[in-house]
Amino acid sequence: MNAKNLSERLRLVASFAEQGTVLADIGSDHAYLPCWLIQKGQISRAIAGEVVKGPFESAKRNVAKEGLTDKVVVRLANGLQAIHPDDGVETVTIAGMGGSLIASILENDADKLKGVKRIIVQPNIHAMAIRVWAVSNSWKVSNEAILKEDHKIYEVLVLQRGDQSYTPEELLMGPILLQERSAVFQDKWQGELNEISRVISVLTQSAQSEEAKAKRKQLSATKDMIERVLKS
Ligand code: SAM
Numbered sequence: 001m002n003a004k005n006l007s008e009r010l011r012l013v014a015s016f017a018e019q020g021t022v023l024a025d026i027g028s029d030h031a032y033l034p035c036w037l038i039q040k041g042q043i044s045r046a047i048a049g050e051v052v053k054g055p056f057e058s059a060k061r062n063v064a065k066e067g068l069t070d071k072v073v074v075r076l077a078n079g080l081q082a083i084h085p086d087d088g089v090e091t092v093t094i095a096g097m098g099g100s101l102i103a104s105i106l107e108n109d110a111d112k113l114k115g116v117k118r119i120i121v122q123p124n125i126h127a128m129a130i131r132v133w134a135v136s137n138s139w140k141v142s143n144e145a146i147l148k149e150d151h152k153i154y155e156v157l158v159l160q161r162g163d164q165s166y167t168p169e170e171l172l173m174g175p176i177l178l179q180e181r182s183a184v185f186q187d188k189w190q191g192e193l194n195e196i197s198r199v200i201s202v203l204t205q206s207a208q209s210e211e212a213k214a215k216r217k218q219l220s221a222t223k224d225m226i227e228r229v230l231k232s
Contacts, residue, residue, distance in 0.1 A: 006036045008149045009122065013095050016120045016143060016158045020044050023091040024083050026105060029055035031062050031072060033093060038071045047089060048074045049082025079105035080112035091118045099126035103133040110137065118142075119159040127155045131171045140164035144176040146184045153188045169229055172222070178229065189226050196223045 006014065010033050017023055017037055024047040025034045034046035048063065050056040056076045063072045075082040083089050092113070094102045102121050106113070113119075119139065121130055131141060143158035155174065166175055177185050196219050203216045 004036070004039070006032055008147060009154045010036070010095060012145055012147055012154070012156050013093055013120055013122050014040075014042070016118070016145075016156065017043055017091055017093070018118065021091045021118070022046070022088050023093060024049060024080075024087070024089045026079055026082060026092060026094045027051070027097055028059050028074070031059035031074060033095065034072045035063060035066045035068055038068055039066070043091075044071075045087075046072045047082055047084075047087055048072055049077050049079070050074070051076070051078045078108075080109035083109075083112045085114075089116060091120065092116050093120045093122075095120075095122035096124060099123035099129040103129040106130075106133055106137070117160065120156065121159070122154055122156045124154070127157060127174065128172050130157055130159075131166060131174070134159050135165060135171075138163050141166075141175055144174045146174075146177055146182060146188065148184050148187070153184060153191075155188075169225060172225065173229060186230065189230055193223060193226050193230070196226070 014033060014037055019042060021043050022045045023034060023037065023043045025031070026049045028034060028048035028050050031048040034043070034048050037043040038046060048059050050059050053076065056074065060074045063069055063074055080092070094105060102123050106119070123130055134140060138161060139159040140162040141157055141164070142160040145156045147154055155177065157174070170178055173189065200216055200219050200223065203212050206212065
C-alpha cells in the first residue's frame with residue numbers, strides 16, 4: 001500500500017469524506033489516507049496527526065515525496081491535539097485502532113471537535129465502544145459499512161451530530177449494519193459467536209471464581225443476543 005495505491009479498507013474510509021472538506025487523520029502513520037484524498041481532489045487540506053516519532057517521520061517523508069507539503073500538515077501530537085483552532089477541520093478520520101482507544105481519543109479532547117461535522121472511524125475491534133461514546137456525546141451513526149479484505153473483516157462508522165438512542169443489539173452490531181445484514185456481517189458475527197462459545201467453554205472448565213462466573217454470564221447474554229439476531 002502507498003499514497004497512490006490505497007487498501008480497500010482505507011478507500012472505504014475515504015469514500016465517506018465529503019467533497020472539499022478539511023480533514024484531520026489521527027493516527028496517520030504514513031499519511032496515505034490524506035495524501036490519497038488530496039490527490040483525488042476530494043478534500044481541500046489535511047492534518048495528519050501521529051503520536052509516535054517513527055511513524056510521524058514516515059508520514060512527513062511521504063507527504064514530501066508526494067509534493068503535498070502545502071496541503072497536508074503533519075503534526076507529532078497525541079490524538080485530537082493535532083487539531084489547532086484555526087485549521088478549520090470539519091472531518092476527523094481515525095482508522096486501524098481498537099474501538100476503545102478511538103473512543104478515548106474522542107473523549108480526551110472534546111473541545112477539538114467544536115467545528116467538526118463528521119467523524120469517520122474504522123475500529124479493528126470493539127466498535128460498540130464508539131457507538132456508546134457517540135450516544136452520550138450527542139453524535140449519531142449516520143452511515144456504516146463493512147468489508148472483508150485479506151481474510152479480515154473491517155467496520156466503518158460515520159458519525160454526525162444529533163441525539164439518538166440505540167437498542168443493545170444496535171450498539172453491539174451497528175444500527176445500519178444490522179438492517180442490511182450483508183453476507184460479510186453474517187460472517188463476522190458467526191465468527192464472534194464461535195469465539196465467545198470457545199471462551200465460555202474455557203471459563204466453564206477452569207476456575208469457578210465469582211469473577212469467572214460473572215464473565216461467563218455476561219458472555220452468555222451476548223451469545224444469546226447474537227444467536228437471536230442471526231436466526232431472525
Ligand atoms: N490510520 C492508519 C491505518 O489505518 O492504516 C494507521 C493505523 S496504525 C495501526 C495506528 C497508528 O495510530 C499508529 O501509527 C499509532 O502510533 C497511532 N496512534 C495510536 N494512538 C494514537 C494517539 N493517541 N494519537 C495519535 N496517533 C496514535
